[in-house]
Amino acid sequence: MRRALALCLTAFAVSVSPASAADAPPAPLTLSLQGSFFVGGRDVSSETLSTLPAYPASGTVTVDQIYVRYQVPVSPARPPLVFIHGCCLTGKTWETTPDGRMGWDEYFVRRGFPVYVIDQSWRGRSAGNVSTINAAKAGKAETGSLPPVFSVGREAAWAIFRFGPEFPKTFPGMQFPLEAQGEFWKQMVPDWSAALPTPNPTVTGLSELAKRLKSAVLVSHSQSGIYPFQTAALDRNGIRAIVAIEPAACPDPAKDDLAPYKELPILVLFGDYVDQSARWAPRLKLCRAFVAAANAAGGRAELILLPEIGIHGNSHMLMQDKNSLDIADWLAGWLDKRVPVKD
C-alpha cells in the first residue's frame, strides 16, 4: 500500500506540469551538490525606499547582485556552464519548457556538466532599486526621473522571438510549442535593463563567478549575448569558452578590441528564419563579421546556423523549442570537441 502510494505521489508530481503525460518520466537524477547564492552587489543608501507608514523611507539596500542556482552531477567530467537569460525573461528560460519537457539546465547536468543558472541584475530574484519610483510618488522628484522599466507584450514578442513574421502568423515548420504559449507568456517579467549602466552590472557578477569557477563556459541568450564578451574584455580569468545563443549583438570588429578573444573557443548559434527577420538578419551579419575578424586576430570562433546543419524550424527560444534537446545534444558534442577537459 505504501509503495502504491509512493507511485501515486510520483504520478501526481508528474501530472502537475502542464503537458507531462506525453513522455515517460526520465531516469532518476543523482546530484553531488546543489544550491544557490548571490554574486556581486553594492550597498545603496536611500531616503525613498517606501511611501508606506509601515516601512521606513530611509535605509540601506543591496542591488546589482545576481542570483545563481547550481547543480553538480556526481563525478563531473566537464567544465561548468553558466546560463544567462535575455530580455524580459529570467533563469526560467533554461528550465522546464512551457509544454513540460526537460529544460537545458537538467539536460546538461545529466550530460556531466555542472550547471549554473543566473537571474540578471535587477531581474527575477536579483533585486533592483525602486527608490526613483518612491521619490516621484513622494513628490521629491519629477516624473522624468522615473525608471525606463518596460514589459514586452506578446504581440511584439511574437516577431522578436520569430514565432512568425508578425502576431499571430507562424513560420512554416516553426518548432516553438505554441499550444503551450500561455505558459511561456507567464515567464515574461518587467525589464529594468534600460535603467542600468553599460556594461550591465550582470557583467561584473559574471566575471566574479567565472573566477570562482575557474573554468566556466558562459552561455548567453539574446539581450545577454554581448555580456560574455564584455566579461572577457573585463577579465579573461575563469572564462573557458563562450556560447552565444541567438545574441542580440556580437562585438563590433570595426570598433572593439578583439584581443580578449584570442585563443578563446567561441560559438555563435542561430536558429531558423533569421533571413526573414528585419531585426535579426543584421545581427547575424554583424556576428559573422565578428567571427571572421576574431579568427583573423587569433581567435577560435565559429558561427553555426542550425538549418545549415540540418536542424530546421527553430525560433529565437531554441532552448524551449520542441527539438530543444536535440540541439542540446549537438551543443554538448560541440563542447566536448571544442572545450575538452584534458586527461
Place this chain on the structure above:
Amino acid sequence: MRRALALCLTAFAVSVSPASAADAPPAPLTLSLQGSFFVGGRDVSSETLSTLPAYPASGTVTVDQIYVRYQVPVSPARPPLVFIHGCCLTGKTWETTPDGRMGWDEYFVRRGFPVYVIDQSWRGRSAGNVSTINAAKAGKAETGSLPPVFSVGREAAWAIFRFGPEFPKTFPGMQFPLEAQGEFWKQMVPDWSAALPTPNPTVTGLSELAKRLKSAVLVSHSQSGIYPFQTAALDRNGIRAIVAIEPAACPDPAKDDLAPYKELPILVLFGDYVDQSARWAPRLKLCRAFVAAANAAGGRAELILLPEIGIHGNSHMLMQDKNSLDIADWLAGWLDKRVPVKD
C-alpha cells in the same frame, strides 16, 4: 587524471558558496523528478508597457501567476510541501543559507517529501505589471497613481527579523549567521504586495496548486502566514495541513469563520525573543487565540514556541538560522506524526 579533475571540479563547486569549507559535502541526492512551472495568472491589456521607442507601449501581458520549482525524491512516501516566502523576499528563503548550509528545500527532499518552492505573485520570477509607472512617466497619470512598491532597508529589517532589539544590537544567543549577513541582504527584493488586492493573488495560485497536488502541506512564512488560511477558506480541496512559520497574522477568532479549519492539522511555529518584540508579541497572542478557538470549533491546531521545547535563539528567519536543520528535523517529525501517510 580525469578522476582527479572530477574531484577538483566538485571542490570548485563546493568552494563557490560563501562559507562552505566548514562542512563536508553531503551524500549525493537522487531525485525522481524536478522542474518548474507557473500557476495562475491573468492576461492584462495595457497602453503603457513601455516609454522606450524600441518596445511598443501597447500590448498584452500576463501577471499574478506564481513561479513554482519542485523536486521529488525517489519513492516519495510523504505528502508534498509547498513553501511560501514572506515580505521582501523570494523562494530563495528556503534555499541554501547565507552562510552556505543546506536549505530546507533540499533537506525535506532528502527526508522523502516532494518539495515545491514558490515566488509569490509580483515577486522574483513571478511577473508584476509596471504599467502604472509608465503611465506616470508618460504624463498620462498622476504620481499619486504610482504603485506603493517598497524595499526594506537592513536597519529596519534587523528588528523585524529579530536579530536584535534594534540595529545593530543582537539578542544574546541569537542564531542567525550574522557573519554572512551581506549574503542575506542580497536576498531582499522590492515588494509590490501593497499594490495588490486582498487576498493576495498568490492565494488563488496556491489553491490551484494544492488541488493539482491533491494533498499538499502549505508552509508559510511571515507576510504569507495568513495565505494558507485564506486558501483553505477559498477551497479546502488539496490542503492536507498548514504549517505557519512565524506568521504575521493568524485568522481572527473574533471576525473570521473558523469552519474551513475543521479537522485540518495546523502548526503555528515561533522562534525566540518574541516577548521582547513590540511587533511580534501581539501577533503571537492573536495566533494563540486563534489556535484555541480553532480547536474549540473542531480543529487540530497547535502553537509551538521553540524555546518551550528546548530550542533557543531563533530569529524570524529560523529556516536560515545556524540550527535550521535541527528545526527542520523536528518539523519533519511533527509532520510524520500529525500528517501521516496512511498505510
